[in-house]
Amino acid sequence: MAENARELPRDASTRRALKKLSLRTALAEETDDGGVTILAERDGQDGLTACGEIQPDLWANFVRRGWVVRETEGRWRLANAGRIHLKRLMSRGEGLSDLTAASHPPKTSGGGRARPEMNLAESPLAWLRRRTDRHGQPLISQAQFEAGERLRADFERGSMGARVTANWSSTGGVTPGSVGPDREIALRGHALAARERVRAALSATGPELSGILVDVCCHLKGLADVERGAGWPQRTAKVVLLLALTTLARHYGMIGQADGHMGGDRIRHWGAADFRPEGDVAG
Secondary structure (H helix, E strand, O other), X not given: OOOOHHHOOOXXXXXXXXXXXXXXXXXXXXXXXXXXXXXXXXXXOOOEEEEEEEOHHHHHHHHHHOOEEEEEOOEEEEOHHHHHHHHHHHHHOOOOOOOOHHHOOOOEOOOOOEOOOOOXXXXXXXXXXXXXXXXXXXXXXXXXXHHHHHHHHHHHHOOOOOOOOOOHHHOOOOOOOOOOHHHHHHHHHHHHHHHHHHHHHHHHHOHHHHHHXXXXXXXXXXXXXXXXXXXXXXXXXXXXXXXXXXXXXXXXXXXXXXXXXEOXXXXXXXXXOOOOOOOOOOO
């Protein structure tokens, strides 16, 4: 059901908070009143310092919508859904309502058939997992989905995403408070370990497949955008992504080396049902 614009949070406050949370090292630390303090590195200063606050009512909305994910007890990081919503606010302007693509009538092709649209509040993998093929099977298996989400989680923990520059002068008189050095060292250690896991995973999938994993799982690019950027024919990206996710799931031990399944959740053939290779096949 589409949400009424009257029920949506203040877009300007939401945008400012999400922008600060999207900083490379940003964390949200819970306060006694139910809100949070945003902590991040500031240029020219050591350690994490306070750069903003989120009031309890707005923070409760962030949690309810899945825009943040718990990192440790009392600490949160920005989730994929939050990054996607921030991109929408930054591209459309802070005054627009937070309506998802699902609230608009589906577009139709020349033949009049409705094309499914992606809900911008979810990741491309989640969208693919929700949809089914003509046989009623999900477009990607549970193992493929979990492998992609695991890569994305390590990518975010390793702070490997693009940094969004914040206007620190607009924090409204927040008094910076440094975070203890032991906690900072621990956070950096976790980030380094996550980066190594990402590098190992991408190395295991190889240069031919790692690019689409980074684009779709980590940078949340849609398949159509990937195809346009690479100059690929329509529907090619899905085929390549399925193969890449299968290889990634095998690297994580989610499927067997030989039979390609685990726990009965078999990875289906990576080609689309009507996919046929083009060109001559060397014999």
